[in-house]
Amino acid sequence: MLEQKMPLAPISQALVAIVLVASGTAQAQTGAATYPTKPVKLVVGFAAGGPTDVVARAFADHASKALGQPFIIDNKPGAGTIIAAQAVASAPADGYTLLFGATNHAMIPGLYQGRIKFDAVKSFRPLCTVASSPTVLVVAPSLPVKTLADYQAKARAEPGRVTAGTAGVGSSGHFATEMFARAQGLQLNHVPYKGAAPVVTDLMGGQLDSSFATLGSVLPQIQSGKLRVLAVGAPKRSTLVPDVPTFAEAGGGKYAADVWYGVLAPAGLPEPIAQALERTAADFAKSASAIDKLRGLGLDAESVCGNAFASRVAREVTTYGQMAKALDLKAD
Structure with a gap:
């Protein structure tokens, strides 16, 4: 009886495929190991x-x-x-x-x-x-509030009258403002600006009541006493303003932005x-x-x-x- 011979073509093709895959994997691993090799x-x-x-x-x-x-x-x-x-x-x-x-x-x-x-x-x-x-709530020195509770009480007593400035419609500050207002059932008067700088200027000048701003954009004014910060919108206090409570500590719920x-x-x-x-x-x-x-x-x-x-x-x-x-x- 003649021994039946296995066709060689399929085996050869399979071996080639395995070699190619192995080669490609090795090249990828080698490239990753030497990364980066150019700017x-x-x-x-x-x-x-x-x-x-x-x-x-x-x-x-x-x-x-x-x-x-x-x-x-x-x-x-x-x-x-x-x-x-x-x-x-x-x-x-x-x-x-x-x-x-x-x-x-x-x-x-x-x-x-x-x-x-x-x-x-x-x-x-x-x-x-x-x-x-972190987002911080800062208010103008002329606004008669000292705490977050004071701010919320004023906003509830005067719906739609407390102004909150942001760097523009759809900015991170705008979202932060609306998230807090909705969570607390407040009606704030959103005032969009073209950038953060004019917001700070009008806050210091008393033309604007408040702003939910990134800490970095208002830190110098906080440190100089030109703006009053009421709360920090983060899970824990910022090392940059360690004496300022988080919103949770100040009675603002689990708000973080x-x-x-x-x-x-x-x-x-x-x-x-x-x-x-x-x-x-x-x-x-x-x-x-x-x-x-x-x-x-x-x-x-x-x-x-x-x-x-x-x-x-x-x-x-x-x-x-x-x-x-x-x-x-x-x-x-």
């Missing part, structure tokens, strides 16, 4: 000189030294940071194009419904936050590269130089990485989307 682009959706840009540059300097390749800032301002986010979402997931973003990234879907070509959650891999700035600054990559980033970048970001937030730099900007160093950061972004996208719909907010 890394860090895209920022704001103009140079603003808080996000300043923090991004501090991180880029640290990452360049830690990983041995330049991290180059690429400012792409405009369209509510959509231009920057789109550039990163459509970039290769190889670790060489990253987004340095802030909380407003989670506001994009709600404000620009149907006008963006990426998913603020699924198109990105959030790596780590590196800093945070802190702004984060962090690094995101295109979805599909290889795990070893993601881990290298997360370690770098976490080390930056722990470094003495970063802590000092951030404190000078009115920010707290903060490192929330991986799944915890991703969950936060997804949760905020939902929250801000619901709020934008309830308020019928649409960005121009």
Whole structure:
């Protein structure tokens, strides 16, 4: 009886396929192990000189030294940071194009419904936050309130008369204002400005009653006594104003509206590269130089990485989307 011979072609094809897969995996692992081998682009959706840009540059300097390749800032301002986010979402997931973003990234879907070509959650891999700035409620020195309870009592006694200024419709301050007002059943008179600076000017001048502002934008005026701060919108007190109670401590419920600054990559980033970048970001937030730099900007160093950061972004996208719909907010 002749021995039956197994066809060679299918076996050869299978072996070739296995070799190719193994080769590709090995190349990917080798690339990740040697990452980075060329400059890394860090895209920022704001103009140079603003808080996000300043923090991004501090991180880029640290990452360049830690990983041995330049991290180059690429400012792409405009369209509510959509231009920057789109550039990163459509970039290769190889670790060489990253987004340095802030909380407003989670506001994009709600404000620009149907006008963006990426998913603020699924198109990105959030790596780590590196800093945070709690929202604080500040009032004009001329407003006759000393505590958060006083402020709430005045707003209830005079519905729609207590003014609350923000940097504009759809800004983080606007969302923060509406979130607190709705949670407490208050009717505040929202006054949108074109930026944070005129809000501070009118507060100090008494033309405006109050503002839910990021701590960094009003810290000098708080320290000089030109503005009165009533509460900090964060789970714990800020080291920058340690004597100021949180909203929870002051009777404002579980309200929190802190702004984060962090690094995101295109979805599909290889795990070893993601881990290298997360370690770098976490080390930056722990470094003495970063802590000092951030404190000078009115920010707290903060490192929330991986799944915890991703969950936060997804949760905020939902929250801000619901709020934008309830308020019928649409960005121009």
